[in-house]
Amino acid sequence: MATRWRCCRRSAVARLAIAEPLDVRLLDKGFSVGEALAGFNAAHGAAGGVVSFLGKVRPDGDVKALELTHYEPLTLPGMQELAEAAFARFGLDGALVWHRVGVMTPGESIVLVATAARHRRDAFAAVDFLMDHLKSASWLWKRERRDDGWHWIEPREDDRKDLARWQ
Amino acid sequence: MATRWRCCRRSAVARLAIAEPLDVRLLDKGFSVGEALAGFNAAHGAAGGVVSFLGKVRPDGDVKALELTHYEPLTLPGMQELAEAAFARFGLDGALVWHRVGVMTPGESIVLVATAARHRRDAFAAVDFLMDHLKSASWLWKRERRDDGWHWIEPREDDRKDLARWQ
Amino acid sequence: MAVRVVYLGKLQDVAGRPESEFSSSSGDLDWPDLVEVLRNHVNEDVADAVCDPRNKIAVNGQIQSDRESLVFKHGDEVALLPPVSGG
C-alpha cells in the first residue's frame, strides 16, 4: 500500500509542467501549492536555493470572502514583465508567479511566488521584490465581503513604502 | 485517468502529518519537498503568509558528493531550541525546520525551512533568521568529495557576519 | 463611431456598472468629449474620477501618460483604472 502511494505521488509530481525559466499564471481556480512547488523545484534541480511565498486569505473578523478583479489586457502582461525584471535584476535561474483572481474564501491561496537562484540571498530578495510589486504595482483590485456587504480595499501607505525600497 | 491521479495526490498530501506549531527533524534520507510544504500549509490554514527556503546540493565544479555529520546529543536539541527562538521572536503561527544528514549528491535537498505567520514580513524574517543560524550556529559539519577525495568545509566569514545581524 | 469604457475596481461601483458603450455620429471623440459623455450619460462622480490623476487610463491595453490629448477611434476600449490593491 505504501509503495502504491509512493508511485502515485512521484508520477503526479512529474506531470505538473512548469515553464522555464518563468512560469507566470493568472488562475481563476484554486491550485495545489505542494504540486506547484514540487514541479518548480524539479524544474530547477541545479539551483542552490529555492525560496517561496504563499499568501492566503486570512480569516479576519467578519470577512466572509475576498474578490480579486483583473483587467485582461494589462494584468498578465504586467506580471510577465515583473517576472522578467526580477529574473534579470537578481540573476535568477527561474521564477514562478501565480496569482488567483475571482472570489476566494478564508484559508484559500491568493498568491504563490517562488524563485530559484544559485545563492540564497538572491532568491530571498527576488521573492521580496516580486511580492512588493504584486501588492502595489500589479493591475489587481481587491474587495472583501463582510457582514454588511462588499468593500473595496484601498491601497495602503505601507505597501507604497515597500515598493519604494526597490527604486 | 486524470481523476484517478487527482485522487492519489489529494490523499497523499493529507497523509503527511506535520507537528504543530514546530516540526523539527534531522533526516537521514531524502524527502519530498512538495509533500512537506503541502502538509505544513494545511497545518497552518489560518496564517496569512507562508515562506519557505529549500537548499540543495549545487553541482559545483568537480563536487561529487557532500556529507553532513551531526552529533546526536546536541544537533537536534539545538535545532529545536532555534525553532523555539524564531517562534517567539517573530510571533509565528508555526515553523518547519528539516535538515538532512549523511551523504548527498548534487541536486538533492539539504535543508527545508518554512514559517507561517499572520504577516509576510515576519514569515520572511523568520526564515532568514533560521537559515543564518542553521548555517553557522548549528552542530553540523560538512565535507565535500571531489576528484581528489574528501575535503572538510571551513566556516565562512560571510556566514558569521550574517549571524551577527540578529544579535 | 463607438468606444467602450471599462470601469475597474471601485470605479465599477462609482459608475454603477462594469462597462459602458458610447456611440457618436459626429466623428472621433476627444478627451473633453469623453468627460462630457461620462458626465451626461453615467454620472458626475465618474466624470470627476476620470480626471483624477490617481486613476490611470488605458486605451486598448496601453497605459496613457497624457490623457488630455487623447483622441479615440472607432472600436477603442478605454479602461479606467483606480489605484491597485492586489497580493
Added chain:
Amino acid sequence: MAVRVVYLGKLQDVAGRPESEFSSSSGDLDWPDLVEVLRNHVNEDVADAVCDPRNKIAVNGQIQSDRESLVFKHGDEVALLPPVSGG
C-alpha cells in the same frame, strides 16, 4: 574508570578515528590528564586542537565553558567540536 572521546568534523581526520576510549585505574581524569592522554595515545595535533578555544567541548551533551577545570567521571562522553559548517 573509562571515558569516551568523540571527534567531530575534521577532528576525525586529525585524530585518524571517529572516537577513542581511555581507561585509567588511578581515579578520575582531570583536564590536564585528558590532554596528556590525547598527546600520548592519539597524537600531538589532537592534544593541541583540544586546547584551541575555537574547538568547543561537550561532556555528556552539555557544552562546557570552562574546560580547564573539568573533571571526568567513569562513563563520561567527551565530544570535541570544531567550528560548524552546516546548511
